[in-house]
Amino acid sequence: MSPRDPHDAGDAIARAFDAEAFRREGRRVVDLLADHLAAAQAGRTPSGAALPVLPPIPPEAMLARWRGDFPEGPTGGGLDALLARVIADSTQLHHPHFVGHQVTAPLPLAALCELAAALLNNGMAIYEMGPAATVMERRVLGWMAAQLGFGDGAAGVLTSGGSAGNLTALLAARQARAGFDAWSDGTAGVRLAVLAPASSHYSVARSLQVMGLGAGAVEPVPLDGRLRLRAEALPGALARARDAGKRVFAVVANAGSTATGSFDPLDAIAAFCAREGLWLHVDGAHGAAAALAPETRALVAGIEHADSVVWDAHKMMLMPALVSAVLFREGRRSAEAFAQEASYLFQGDAAARDEWWNVGLRTLECTKRMLSLNLYASLSLLGTRLFADYVARSFALGARFAAMVEASPDFELAVAPDCNIVCFRHRPRDCAGAALDAHQERLRARVLESGAFYLVQTRLPAPLAGVWLRTTLINPATSEADLEALLCALRDAARAPASPAP
């Protein structure tokens, strides 16, 4: 790099911060995204061509499309041109045929909030680094806690994702119920464990392994035929763990599970935890939102007894990722999970724990984004009912899709869905076992290659053992007609001749 002239360098940096250039570029980007949004919701590109839900380009070929040798000086190129390429090479969550993973087609209003949050960049580790963001977070969490039925002592944090949320909750559980000061003393010398169904998200096991508890830290609780935790199996699981020399500190339950969206029976599980003095953590990343609508509230009956709940707003609350709430029935638990001194941040001491406005004391993050802005603005401007309606409609669509699958002799439903996650498979005659599994994988690959739909697959445990197609009806633009088209596309894929061996 050649020697720099400080004055020229300063000019270049100042130009990069020019507000009028931002205004011009910003309008172009908004126009680009608006054109894309309108078209994507109709399954089209702005020029009217069919929009693949997933660009049919494998990783190495995609890598070749994006250069890694960045120029030394400015190119003069516009951001809108680059973003047009990004759009074309991305997965289209606003396409009505996106029925894949549990990441939502976000509200455009919420995306605009992210623009403001990014520009203001209030880091929120302490109140001084995000006054409005801090109180908005408190308001949003208060509203969410009330929806769950938590009382006045509840509190929580927003954090960057459900995995971080599960880890945060399990740290609080460890601190509250390990029987000693695990945070200060460490956990060498004791084998801590939790009871959790095999249907739990992998971040539960991962969190425990992060915590140094090893792969044996989850004592599995058996599932029933709909892949829900069998509450009557809890005493046996606890006994098995104890017999193996483990000290159980928590039960993790799902509302609902990742693979099939099954809701564990929280009331019965909570009663067991109360009897045994165990922490109840509910992974409600997907389904805690069921608390919002009268039609779906029964699915989470008992959630008000949980000690902690994770609830991802980027799943069933239409927010862009990541906005995860970790809610504690007893709010003080959230500060007890992390007790750290950092004099450059926190002037106080133990008293600072009780300062709700210094959120860095209660999260894995120190600096974080203004996580609350999109949810606060959406609830304030659009109202709460829209979210309740969205949940109720999505779950109802899951039931209707299940009925469509059951009415189709060539398809098989895995379990009657509790929510908007539906697992099923195509069932050709004389096909079973490994061949049937391979058949599902082939169908999915063909449909993805065509760009017509994005759906996923999962291997379910016994008694359903095998590979199943998995859909999450998370985009509010997805209709019954789209789901009919999905079944047709899968039938077409099943009829297509086997592709020649590569």
Added chain:
Amino acid sequence: MSPRDPHDAGDAIARAFDAEAFRREGRRVVDLLADHLAAAQAGRTPSGAALPVLPPIPPEAMLARWRGDFPEGPTGGGLDALLARVIADSTQLHHPHFVGHQVTAPLPLAALCELAAALLNNGMAIYEMGPAATVMERRVLGWMAAQLGFGDGAAGVLTSGGSAGNLTALLAARQARAGFDAWSDGTAGVRLAVLAPASSHYSVARSLQVMGLGAGAVEPVPLDGRLRLRAEALPGALARARDAGKRVFAVVANAGSTATGSFDPLDAIAAFCAREGLWLHVDGAHGAAAALAPETRALVAGIEHADSVVWDAHKMMLMPALVSAVLFREGRRSAEAFAQEASYLFQGDAAARDEWWNVGLRTLECTKRMLSLNLYASLSLLGTRLFADYVARSFALGARFAAMVEASPDFELAVAPDCNIVCFRHRPRDCAGAALDAHQERLRARVLESGAFYLVQTRLPAPLAGVWLRTTLINPATSEADLEALLCALRDAARAPASPAP
């Protein structure tokens, strides 16, 4: 909630996704933010009034300004009106008088990328959930690794913040150097520890406590007079840890430290780690960017020998929070840190570890934001030199501010700054000890109340023991004249009569 009409509910949801409404609202938001940006860079509001760097409103009063009783239906209010209130109640990172924490005034271009990333919402746990985002992340990480001097085998991940980054790196270190399969077997039988200076960010100790290693897991390494790790003290620290029955698996070094921005001598530390078979983790959240400019490169000499480096782009690379890179000299370490099965995500098995395109295998997060977009776009369109220039100019401004402080008989410099973090204090006659500490706290509080500047304070260890004012010259708009004004503002605050007891 009254019973809903499914059709009406669908209409309301569809309206919330209307692309033309997004276009109109988006233009208003861009205009609002452009007006704000132009004014804030001049220390003004758009109407020409003085803009407080930090709104002088305490937490409880701020809470009262933001309602928590969200309406059931839409209010018809505009997002721009709500965002205008958010701006007024936020900390102004683009104000030239923001010299507070290490969170940057972000590039407006990068903020626009966040809008696109939020709308596209490609969650990136696997390639299918973010094709473009995945390869852009690989390109950005490849460029960053090359800047550090890492070879071809290097790889890494982008994650949500430096704290998550330090945890990720320490998990990899544990797995590589604990001497057994800590991930699978757990760490119950052994007391693991790291060597780290007391100047380390609190997330290092916090990460180890998350990992169940307790408060005793950091064996402190003594500092020199400029608060840099004394490399010659490493053997003694290692011996002390071992004598106490701890198994040391890593050394954590700072480039630079949080409180004073001191850069530890990486070359000498790396040589020690190589001799002892210890993992070297460099927390370069703030200062790894020194590698970008010839004028500052020497500060991180030896970083190419580190096993892992954390580098926050939201600190010295002008990105909005959070964009943290965790870079591994041996890329395979990043997958070894997390070995988890999740059949609904990863069709493969052990082989999937080698699939660079499924990033969920290598991060704490499952879903994450399109973290790479802002950095990829900024490097592509603005060029790399702008970032090198920014780092060199910021660090040089730190040296000039230190000279200004030293030239002022009423101010005292803590240590000659290595970078753009400068700690100093006001030194009235006949004031020492606790009174001098209280004096700094009072000055800071008065300046913050006036809204004129945002600076922070920190308690430094011996030999500097006491409370110091702390500035980070992270906003490229901050000039020497602004820093002269800061010293004047502090002098004025020192002269002001004591406020009446509350």
